[in-house]
Amino acid sequence: MEAAKAAIAGGISVLEIVVSTPGVFEVLQQLVKEHPTMALGVGTVLRIEDAKSAINAGAKFLMSPATVKDIMEMDYVQSGEILYIPGTMTPTEILSACDEGAKIVKIYPVSALGGFQYISALKKAFPHISMVASQGITIDSIGEYILRGASAVVLSDAIFDKDAIAQHDLDKIQKLAHSAALLGNKSVNRIY
Numbered sequence: 133m134e135a136a137k138a139a140i141a142g143g144i145s146v147l148e149i150v151v152s153t154p155g156v157f158e159v160l161q162q163l164v165k166e167h168p169t170m171a172l173g174v175g176t177v178l179r180i181e182d183a184k185s186a187i188n189a190g191a192k193f194l195m196s197p198a199t200v201k202d203i204m205e206m207d208y209v210q211s212g213e214i215l216y217i218p219g220t221m222t223p224t225e226i227l228s229a230c231d232e233g234a235k236i237v238k239i240y241p242v243s244a245l246g247g248f249q250y251i252s253a254l255k256k257a258f259p260h261i262s263m264v265a266s267q268g269i270t271i272d273s274i275g276e277y278i279l280r281g282a283s284a285v286v287l288s289d290a291i292f293d294k295d296a297i298a299q300h301d302l303d304k305i306q307k308l309a310h311s312a313a314l315l316g317n318k319s320v321n322r323i324y
Contacts, residue, residue, distance in 0.1 A: 134302055146170075151186070160191060172192060174191045177194045187208055193214065193217060194217070195219070195286075197266075198220075201232070203218075204233060241266070243268030247277075251263060251281050251282050255281030259281075264286060265286065270290050274312065275319040285316070290308065
């Protein structure tokens with residue numbers, strides 16, 4: 133909860149809480165109460181039960197490292213009430229997820245696949261598909277990912293630095309979040 137609040141104070145406007153976070157649904161519920169207009173969601177969702185719990189706690193989006201058919205077929209997702217971002221790795225997976233109704237896909241694990249160069253290659257084949265780059269992205273590479281076609285990037289390890297978490301260094305988390313938000317806004321708006 134405290135780390136999430138530090139990231140929000142730093143300027144993060146979209147926050148994914150990983151389902152393995154202790155008390156994830158209670159944390160989400162509290163953050164939704166405190167920040168009702170913010171895009172708050174749950175990530176690494178692999179089970180329909182967790183998807184339902186996340187929605188009941190107020191999640192506006194769900195993200196998975198793979199495409200989970202049961203989640204994709206949920207009424208909330210099919211109606212567009214809840215955004216589901218399925219994880220994909222290959223062109224076939226991307227196309228299949230979109231054919232099943234995905235409005236945006238997560239490219240995972242992007243850094244192991246070639247990073248922003250992989251995003252660039254995928255966007256040549258799929259310029260019409262919105263992609264979230266996820267895994268191993270650093271704050272200083274945000275601009276390159278956006279420039280190469282990513283609609284968004286996941287910065288969990290970059291903002292929620294393991295040492296900062298271990299040392300309860302909320303100032304460091306807030307500063308990392310602030311840097312990420314500034315660079316992200318500049319990248320999206322092409323202001324350099």
